[in-house]
Amino acid sequence: MIKMSTKGRYGTRLMLQLAHHYGDKGQAVILRSVAENETISIRYLEQIIIPLKVSKLVKSIRGAGGGYSLARPPDQIKISEILHTLEGSCCLVECIEDEDFCPRKPYCATFEIWNKATQLLKGYFDNLTLQDVVEIDRKKKKAKPK
Amino acid sequence: MIKMSTKGRYGTRLMLQLAHHYGDKGQAVILRSVAENETISIRYLEQIIIPLKVSKLVKSIRGAGGGYSLARPPDQIKISEILHTLEGSCCLVECIEDEDFCPRKPYCATFEIWNKATQLLKGYFDNLTLQDVVEIDRKKKKAKPK
DNA sequence: CCGTTTTCAACATAATTTTATAGATTTTAT
DNA sequence: ATAAAATCTATAAAATTATGTTGAAAACGG
Ligand code: FES
Ligand code: FES
8 A cells, every 4th residue: 555654644634634624713622522523533743733733834832822823815725735744755765855765766667656646746745735625625514514 | 755565565576577478488486586676574575465466467487497577478468467566556555445443534635635645646557567678677777787 | 929720841661564584494496 | 425406494683564652743622
């Protein structure tokens, strides 16, 4: 299975929750509510949000009334940024990003096909913003209100 | 990192080796030579080739002079078949294939985006045969003979 | 101003899956 | 018989996934 790690998936859902509350002035979202909405352990979300904070995709406010919020408007956050932060990259194989990872590159045909597949994915996630996903979400909920 | 598992990658390289020798009448390829050529542990290759045998992508001949060979001509083996066999599927998330995996599906916006990304990948690997990769390989080696 | 609550933050640990290696056994051609 | 090769079973190492425990900062009520 060419699978996304849970970090990438959970992290995107986390960001989507924050995106939904973006603009609700002063209202940061607390991890516990995300954890409940998405049925993901708080502890695990805490680990996931650290890199998102480091890479300046989210801001944190400590203490009572605190929580997390997006650092930028959702239409200025690409899905590829989230994945790059949480998964290290969007590459299917290390060889693509890391020059020294694999000495086989110059004569490895499979490199070509993983590379091309990676470009497909990258292209898709580079042109998809959190705002796009928010809209998909709203549309989906509208179609199935109950 | 949306990464392929080593099984998918090593397995494709293994199949590529077999493809190169397809047609060399009577000459099955032994795992040890694959292991040497690709610098992958024999024991690990043994584990990888089992599902390939089960799904009838390769044939084995036991005993001295034995080895493995493709069960079909390389132009009739899609890369997607190999990946499906070794990775369980080409899906980025389980939710896509496994109906019951995730109850969130009806109201999960991220499902839509993983699904679309998966279709991109699937489309690519469905239209790519082992023969295609063999040709890429030959071309690459020709361009860089030494 | 002080203590309490709320929340993030940091650290440690456990469970699971993936990746990889090792050894002994069976099959078959010569 | 012998050697070559797949096959089977077991196990070890590493990474991923997940949970638990405690500490520290900020807001708030009095
Ligand atoms: S496996 Fe690294 S370039 Fe092919
Ligand atoms: S996480 Fe399963 S459908 Fe979205």
